[in-house]
Protein backbone atom coordinates (compact mmCIF):
# COMPACT_ATOMS: atom_id res chain seq x y z
CA UNK A 1 0.00 0.00 0.00
CA UNK A 2 1.47 3.38 -0.89
CA UNK A 3 1.72 6.12 1.68
CA UNK A 4 -1.01 8.28 0.19
CA UNK A 5 -3.53 5.46 0.29
CA UNK A 6 -2.55 4.50 3.82
CA UNK A 7 -3.07 8.09 4.89
CA UNK A 8 -6.52 8.11 3.31
CA UNK A 9 -7.48 4.86 5.02
CA UNK A 10 -6.36 6.28 8.36
CA UNK A 11 -8.51 9.37 7.86
CA UNK A 12 -11.50 7.23 6.97
CA UNK A 13 -11.08 4.99 9.99
CA UNK A 14 -10.67 8.01 12.23
CA UNK A 15 -13.77 9.60 10.72
CA UNK A 16 -15.85 6.49 11.29
CA UNK A 17 -14.70 5.38 14.70
CA UNK A 18 -13.18 8.40 16.37
CA UNK A 19 -14.96 10.98 18.43
CA UNK A 20 -16.24 13.36 15.83
CA UNK A 21 -17.06 16.91 16.64
CA UNK A 22 -19.73 19.07 15.19
CA UNK A 23 -23.32 18.68 14.17
CA UNK A 24 -23.28 15.30 12.45
CA UNK A 25 -22.24 13.62 15.71
CA UNK A 26 -24.87 15.24 17.81
CA UNK A 27 -27.53 14.48 15.19
CA UNK A 28 -26.67 10.78 15.11
CA UNK A 29 -26.37 10.69 18.89
CA UNK A 30 -29.82 12.21 19.10
CA UNK A 31 -31.27 9.60 16.79
CA UNK A 32 -29.74 6.88 18.96
CA UNK A 33 -31.11 8.53 22.10
CA UNK A 34 -34.60 8.65 20.55
CA UNK A 35 -34.30 4.99 19.55
CA UNK A 36 -33.31 3.98 23.07
CA UNK A 37 -36.28 5.89 24.46
CA UNK A 38 -38.74 4.15 22.12
CA UNK A 39 -37.29 0.67 22.58
CA UNK A 40 -36.87 1.27 26.29
CA UNK A 41 -40.50 2.21 26.67
CA UNK A 42 -41.62 -1.02 25.01
CA UNK A 43 -39.31 -3.11 27.17
CA UNK A 44 -40.45 -1.22 30.26
CA UNK A 45 -44.08 -2.03 29.47
CA UNK A 46 -43.23 -5.72 29.13
CA UNK A 47 -40.85 -6.13 32.07
CA UNK A 48 -41.46 -3.40 34.62
CA UNK A 49 -44.86 -1.72 34.31
CA UNK A 50 -46.68 -4.57 36.08
CA UNK A 51 -45.16 -3.41 39.30
CA UNK A 52 -43.83 0.11 38.79
CA UNK A 53 -46.89 1.06 36.66
CA UNK A 54 -47.02 2.70 33.24
CA UNK A 55 -46.68 6.16 34.78
CA UNK A 56 -43.67 5.14 36.89
CA UNK A 57 -45.46 6.05 40.10
CA UNK A 58 -45.21 2.58 41.65
CA UNK A 59 -47.97 1.13 43.78
CA UNK A 60 -48.60 2.23 47.35
CA UNK A 61 -46.12 0.68 49.84
CA UNK A 62 -45.55 -2.36 47.62
CA UNK A 63 -43.69 -1.03 44.59
CA UNK A 64 -41.53 2.09 44.81
CA UNK A 65 -41.84 4.89 42.25
CA UNK A 66 -39.30 5.42 39.48
CA UNK A 67 -40.81 8.78 38.56
CA UNK A 68 -38.71 11.42 40.35
CA UNK A 69 -37.18 8.66 42.50
CA UNK A 70 -34.21 9.98 44.48
CA UNK A 71 -33.04 6.38 44.86
CA UNK A 72 -33.00 5.75 41.11
CA UNK A 73 -31.51 9.07 40.07
CA UNK A 74 -28.96 9.08 42.90
CA UNK A 75 -27.16 5.96 41.65
CA UNK A 76 -27.87 4.83 38.13
CA UNK A 77 -25.24 2.06 38.23
CA UNK A 78 -27.14 0.57 41.15
CA UNK A 79 -30.40 0.76 39.15
CA UNK A 80 -28.68 -1.15 36.34
CA UNK A 81 -27.63 -3.90 38.77
CA UNK A 82 -31.14 -4.07 40.24
CA UNK A 83 -32.66 -4.84 36.84
CA UNK A 84 -30.29 -7.73 36.23
CA UNK A 85 -29.93 -9.13 39.76
CA UNK A 86 -32.99 -7.96 41.67
CA UNK A 87 -33.13 -6.13 44.98
CA UNK A 88 -33.91 -7.27 48.50
CA UNK A 89 -34.09 -5.63 51.88
CA UNK A 90 -35.33 -2.31 53.10
CA UNK A 91 -34.77 0.73 50.93
CA UNK A 92 -36.00 4.30 51.31
CA UNK A 93 -37.35 5.99 48.19
CA UNK A 94 -38.38 9.64 48.45
CA UNK A 95 -38.63 9.28 52.21
CA UNK A 96 -40.83 6.16 52.17
CA UNK A 97 -39.68 2.70 53.30
CA UNK A 98 -40.08 -0.24 50.94
CA UNK A 99 -39.24 -3.81 51.75
CA UNK A 100 -40.43 -6.29 49.16
CA UNK A 101 -38.07 -8.36 47.07
CA UNK A 102 -37.82 -7.46 43.39
CA UNK A 103 -36.82 -10.43 41.23
CA UNK A 104 -33.95 -9.76 38.81
CA UNK A 105 -34.52 -10.29 35.12
CA UNK A 106 -31.39 -12.21 34.24
CA UNK A 107 -32.33 -12.63 30.58
CA UNK A 108 -32.10 -8.90 29.79
CA UNK A 109 -29.21 -8.12 27.44
CA UNK A 110 -26.90 -5.19 28.07
CA UNK A 111 -28.51 -3.35 25.17
CA UNK A 112 -31.98 -3.89 26.63
CA UNK A 113 -30.83 -2.67 30.04
CA UNK A 114 -29.27 0.41 28.41
CA UNK A 115 -32.54 1.13 26.62
CA UNK A 116 -34.72 0.58 29.71
CA UNK A 117 -32.38 2.66 31.87
CA UNK A 118 -32.36 5.44 29.28
CA UNK A 119 -36.15 5.36 29.28
CA UNK A 120 -36.68 5.39 33.05
CA UNK A 121 -34.07 8.07 33.70
CA UNK A 122 -35.59 10.38 31.06
CA UNK A 123 -39.31 9.97 31.67
CA UNK A 124 -41.94 11.28 34.08
CA UNK A 125 -39.87 14.34 34.96
CA UNK A 126 -36.56 12.45 35.29
CA UNK A 127 -33.72 13.93 33.24
CA UNK A 128 -30.39 12.21 32.88
CA UNK A 129 -29.45 11.74 29.21
CA UNK A 130 -28.62 8.58 27.34
CA UNK A 131 -27.25 5.50 29.13
CA UNK A 132 -24.89 3.56 26.84
CA UNK A 133 -24.17 -0.15 26.58
CA UNK A 134 -20.63 0.63 27.79
CA UNK A 135 -22.01 2.17 30.98
CA UNK A 136 -24.18 -0.92 31.53
CA UNK A 137 -21.19 -3.24 31.02
CA UNK A 138 -19.07 -1.39 33.53
CA UNK A 139 -21.90 -1.05 36.06
CA UNK A 140 -22.62 -4.78 35.92
CA UNK A 141 -18.96 -5.56 36.65
CA UNK A 142 -19.19 -3.82 40.01
CA UNK A 143 -22.61 -4.89 41.30
CA UNK A 144 -22.65 -5.37 45.08
Ligand code: HEC
Pocket residue numbers: 044047048049050051052062063064065066069070071072073079082083087088089090091093098099100101102103105116120
Ligand atom coordinates in the same frame (compact mmCIF):
# COMPACT_ATOMS: atom_id res chain seq x y z
C1 HEC B 1 -42.51 -8.08 40.46
C2 HEC B 1 -42.53 -6.63 40.60
C3 HEC B 1 -41.41 -5.85 40.00
C4 HEC B 1 -40.97 -5.84 38.69
C5 HEC B 1 -41.50 -6.67 37.52
C6 HEC B 1 -39.89 -4.87 38.63
N1 HEC B 1 -39.70 -4.30 39.86
FE1 HEC B 1 -38.36 -2.85 40.32
N2 HEC B 1 -38.81 -3.02 42.29
C7 HEC B 1 -39.82 -3.83 42.80
C8 HEC B 1 -39.79 -3.75 44.24
C9 HEC B 1 -40.73 -4.48 45.18
C10 HEC B 1 -38.72 -2.88 44.58
C11 HEC B 1 -38.27 -2.52 46.00
C12 HEC B 1 -37.24 -3.54 46.47
C13 HEC B 1 -36.98 -3.46 47.97
O1 HEC B 1 -37.90 -3.13 48.72
O2 HEC B 1 -35.84 -3.74 48.37
C14 HEC B 1 -38.15 -2.42 43.32
C15 HEC B 1 -37.11 -1.51 43.23
C16 HEC B 1 -36.65 -0.95 42.03
C17 HEC B 1 -35.71 0.14 41.93
C18 HEC B 1 -35.04 0.91 43.06
C19 HEC B 1 -36.02 1.74 43.82
C20 HEC B 1 -36.59 2.94 43.07
O3 HEC B 1 -37.83 3.02 43.03
O4 HEC B 1 -35.85 3.77 42.54
C21 HEC B 1 -35.52 0.36 40.59
C22 HEC B 1 -34.63 1.41 39.95
C23 HEC B 1 -36.34 -0.60 39.88
N3 HEC B 1 -37.02 -1.38 40.77
C24 HEC B 1 -36.41 -0.69 38.51
C25 HEC B 1 -37.10 -1.69 37.82
C26 HEC B 1 -37.06 -1.87 36.38
C27 HEC B 1 -36.32 -0.96 35.42
C28 HEC B 1 -37.81 -2.97 36.10
C29 HEC B 1 -38.00 -3.64 34.76
C30 HEC B 1 -36.78 -4.03 34.09
C31 HEC B 1 -38.36 -3.46 37.35
N4 HEC B 1 -37.90 -2.66 38.38
C32 HEC B 1 -39.22 -4.55 37.48
C33 HEC B 1 -40.70 -4.59 42.08
C34 HEC B 1 -40.59 -4.87 40.72
